[in-house]
Amino acid sequence: MIPPVVVGLAACGSLFEVIRNLQPPPLVVFFSCCALLVPWLLYTHFRHSATLAKERGFSAVYRELIDQVNDAILVISAKSPHRILECNQAASAWLGYSYDELLRVEVGKIADESQIMELMKRKSSPGSAQTEYREIHYRTKDGRLAPAEVNIRMIRLQGQRALLAIGRDLTERKRMENRIRHMAYYDDLTGLPNRRLFREKLEEVMVAARAQNGGAAVLYLDIDRFKLVNDSFGHDYGDMLLMQVAERFVRCVGEDDFVARTEGDEFAMFYAGVTAKERLEQLAEGIYHSLEQPFQIGQFQIHITASIGIAHYLGEQGETADLMMKYADIALSRAKETGKNTHQIFNSDMNKISLTKLTLESELRQAIRNNEFMLVYQPQVHLEKGAIVGMEALIRWNHPVRGLVSPGDFIPIAEETGLIAPIGKWVLMEACRQNKQWQDSGLPAVPVSVNLSMGQFLQHDLKGIIHAVLEDTQLPAQFLELEITESMTMDVDFATKSLKELKSLGVQISIDDFGTGYSSLHLLKKFPIDKLKIDRSFVRDIMCDPNDAAIVATIISMTHHLNLLVIAEGVETREQMHFLRDNQCNLIQGYWCSPPLPAAEMQKMLKKSHSLPA
Structure with missing residues (x-):
């Protein structure tokens, strides 16, 4: 802007030339004009000086204000070449340019110019929103691409x-979102996808299979006896094993296939394009x-096997990823029931069995609430x-129906x-209560x-549970006998410690059930x-199978050498009873003496001081 005083002086010079050319010069007019113009010139000069000072002060405040904003502010020319007209310090810091450098930069160097032009075109159209939010990627001076959220609107400047872009x-938010997504879809320990991502990818493969009349195989895998690894070596070693297993499973799948860790020691795979059952x-x-080669876990070499359940999808309508995963899981359960290191392919009969189990589980829970259990008692008789x-x-x-x-x-x-925990505790409590009542009478x-189940025997506070039962029922401890099976003694150290505590x-x-498990008389x-x-199973055939007869006689003899009592169960005939007595078996139990009896019938037998039939 040209200062008013300059304009006034130029006007005075023009007027002086006109007056000077008058003949004769009218001095009165000249001095009168000067008297009028000089005050006006002074007034306009000082007013303009004040305006400039005010504008400079406002500009400084404006600059300081926008530089305090953490968000980047850019004003971009709507005319080609779309240079940056104004920016704040945050924009300079983001992009890596100085303020002066940015004012010489074309927008195409820091963002997708076609995207900017498309925005300008749309913002110029009638009826467009005043403000628009957009996610873009900007490019820094060193060439790095980074994400940004931009608030855009058209303005007029001078x-x-x-285009005003704030x-x-x-970058940090996207990093956090990616981290959250990774946590939601991947297993932290192995880095494999988890059940959620497995399900989504399986659904995609099944949709493609339906469209192309293809197929897919869904496999669930469980590491056999993995708990034994954890119990023997610790959870750190168990985690190391799982990571190595995951690496081997990854090598088992192709580009179009998928492997995931679903939970614990359970993995899942699917293979796309599988239509033949032989596959x-x-x-x-x-x-x-x-899995054939051993795994090196620290200083130990470990051999493991896996049980596998397989579900075969052949493009059937109505089948879902959840259903196929359920089928594979049912097949896995069946494989684990039939033995280790084996696999089962799902069929409809398994579904019926699974449904029966689910129904039975629900009814069991109800039985616990409704007190539907009862005890029967089978006497044990001294042979002599x-x-x-x-x-x-x-x-x-x-059962109210069955x-x-x-x-x-x-x-x-x-x-x-x-x-089994609440049911087992009820059995202990009821047996001790009833025995104490009989003794008191x-x-x-x-x-x-x-009988203790495996689940009960592995309870961390079994001793405390038994002690509490004895305290509550006031039954002397010597009148409670706990029966365990041979399979519970496989971990000799754990079994020894637990049995000593009891x-x-x-x-x-x-x-x-001695003779059917893993223990030996030496370990006993x-x-x-x-x-x-x-x-x-040995007692049943002692009268017709010489091998069983020899086994029973040997067990009785060696048990006596260990200063233990021996009892034969399942005795049903007079001949069996005589054979056992002749071989110095101490006690017998079975239908030859009595079938299991309800409490009232057992009470009558105790009253009669029942003796062995002759």
Whole structure:
């Protein structure tokens, strides 16, 4: 802007020339004009000086204000070449340019120019929103690309159209979003995808298979006896094993296939394009082969196997990823039931079995709430004295619809679902309560034996649970006998420690079903036990199978050398009883003496001091 005083002086010079050329010069007019112009010139000069000072002050405040904003502010010319007209310090810091450098930069160097032009075109169209939010990528001076969220609107600056962009850097937010996504879709330990991502990718493969009349194989895998690795070496070693297993499984899949860790020691795979059933067997064999070489865990070499469940998808309508994963899981459960290091392919019969199990589990939970369980008692008879010297408490489920359900039909489900803990505790409490009641009423004081399941035996505070039961029922400890199976003694150190803790309470301990498991008479010397129970499978054929007869006679003889009592279960005939007595077996139990009896019938037998049939 040209200062007014300059304009005034120019006007005075022109007027002086006109007056000077008058003949004769009218001095009066000249001095009168000067008297009028001089005050006006002075006034306009000082007013303009004040305006400039005010504008400079406002500009400084404006500059300081926008430089305090953390978001980048850019004003971009609407005319080509779309230079930056104004910016703040945050924009300079983001982009890596100085203020002066930025004012010489074309927008194409820091952002996608076509995107900017498209925005300008749209913002210029009638009816467009005044403000628009957009995510873009900007380019710094050193060439790095970074994400930003930009608020854009058209403005007018000094009479010309321009684009005002206020941006916020999204680098940290995107990094956090990616981290959250990784946590949501990937396993932290192995780096493999998790169940959620596996399901999404499987759904995509199934959609493609339906469209192309293709197929897919879904596999669930579980490391056999992985808990033993954790218990023996610790969880750190278990984690190391899982990471190495994951690496081998990754090598088992191709580009179009997928592997994930779903939970614990369970993995999942799917193979796209599998239509032939024979291919399923090949896939399972490939996985077995990948596990053949031992795993090096610290200073230890570990051999492992896996159980595999397979579901085959052939493009059927109505099948979903969730359903195929469920089928593979059911097949895996079936594989684990039938043995380790094997695989099963899902079929419809498995679904029925699974549904039956789910129904039974639900009914078991209801049975616990409704107190539908009862105990029956089978007497144990001394062969020489012919008297009842003990009894075994056996659980039955008095189902409101099915009637009495034997433990073989529901105990495995109870162990699998964790319901064995409350059921087992109820059995202990009820057996001890009933025995104490009989003793208080004057009946012969004999021990009651209770079977412990594997799940109960592995409880971390089993000693405390047994102690609490004895305290609550006031039954002397010597009248409670705990029966464990041979399979529970595989971990000799753990079994020895646990049995010693139980023995310190004063209870009796026996090993049930002896001869069918893994223990040896040599190892039995380490265990604080009182009695061995010969399994019924040997007793059944002692009169017709010389091998069984020899085995039973040998067990009886060696048990006596260990100063233990021996009891034979499943005795059903007079001949069996005489054979056992002739071989100096101490006690017998079975239908020859009595079937399992309800509490009222057992009470009558105790009153009669029942003796062995002759």
